[in-house]
Amino acid sequence: MSLVLRGPADVLAVNPVIPVVVIDDARHAVPLARALLRGGIRIIEITLRTSVALSAIERVASEVPEMVIGAGTVITPEQAVAVQRAGARFIVTPGTTPRLLDFVLDSGVPLLAGASTVTEMMQLAEKGLNAMKFFPAEVCGGRAYLSAVAGPFPELRFCPTGGISAANAADYLALANVGCVGGSWLTPKATILAEDWDKIEHFARQAALLNR
Template identity: 45%
Template sequence: MTALSSSQAPALALLAESRLVPVLTIEKVADAVPLARALVAGGITMLEITLRTPAAADAARAIIAEVPEALVGLGTVTTAKDLELARSLGARFALSPGATPALLDAAAALGLPFVPGIATPSELMAAVERGFEVVKFFPAVPAGGIAALKAFAGPFPEMRFCPTGGIGEDQAAEWLALPQVVAVGGSWLAPTKLMRDGQWSEITEIARRSLAKLPR
C-alpha cells in the first residue's frame, strides 16, 4: 500500500460508515456546537465544515472541543494552506470541490485523509494516477448526475465516489444504491434558514428522516 492510499483509507472508511455527510456553511461560531449536537442526535456524526465563511475555522475548533462524538472535517479546501489549517485544527479529514496538481501534492505530503473533487474524466484520471481511491463527484447533478457517475465507473471500477451538489433528501437513496457510491454529501441536512432560526430539533428530525430513507 502506498503512503497516499494508506492515508486515504481512513477517509474511505469514514465515508462508507457515515453514508450521509452534511455540508455545513456556518455563519456564526455560536451556532456550531448546537448544530453539531443536533446532527449527532439525529444519527449523523461525520460533519463537513466548509471554508466559506470567516467563522468556519473557529466553528470547527469549537465542535472538535465540545462534541467528541462528531467526526469533524474541513470542506471547500482549495489550497495547501487550507490543508495545513485542517491538520492544525485536529480535523479528521478534508474534502475539496476540485483537485489541482499542487493540492494533490500537498495532500500526499501532509498525509491527512483527503478527498479531492472531480467532474471530468481527466480529473478522475489525475486522481487515479496519484493513488486516490475515493473522490468527491462535484457538482454531482449539474455535472451529469447518476448517468455521468456510471460512465466514470466503467473505466475505473475500483474507484469510489462521494457525490455532492444538487442532491436532496429524496434523491440520496438512489445514489447510494450504486455500488460505486460510498456516501452522499448535501446541504439539505442543515438548511441555512433553520440554522439562522436556531431550529435544532428540526435539523435532528431531518437527519433521522434522511437516514431512514437509505437502503439497508
C-alpha cells in the first residue's frame, strides 16, 4: 500500500533513516529499492548527481510503487519539473533560492528544503515549512547546533544529512527535534556496483531498527 505524503513532516515520519543514493547505472535502481524494502526501509532519495538519476527515479516509481521515491540535489525549477515527471513523490534541496522555493511549493509536491542557518530556518518556517533538512549537518555544528535551535524554535523538525553514519545516527535521532536522518551508509557505492543486494538489505534492517 502506497503511503500518502501531505507535506515534509510526512516524509520525516516514514522511517528513521532516508537512504541518500547515488546511482551510476539505472539498472541498479529497482533491485536496490527492493533490497531496501526487504530490510524495512520504505523511502529512498535518489540524488541528481549522475546522468542516469532521472531514469533511476522513473524505474523505481514504475516498478516498485510501494517505495516512497524522492529526488535529491534539486537546485533549479527545471529540475523540479523533471523529477516530478519521472515520478518523484517528494523533493529534497540542499538549500533554497526564493524562485526555487516558491516554484516547488506551488507545485504541491512535498518539499524537504535544506537549511543550515537560523535565518534560513526562519525563512522556511515563514513559508509554512516546519519540517526541513539540516545540511551539511556535521560541519555546521551537528547535534549541538540542533539542540541549541530547539530552544527558540521548538516547533521545527529536522532531517540532518551530511556526515551522518551508522556510528552517529542514533545520537541524532535521540534529539527531540530530529524526525529522521539522511545518509549514504546504507547504500555504499562499491556495494551497489557489486550488486550485493543482500548486504544492502542487511544495512536497511539495522537502520529500520533505530529508535527516534
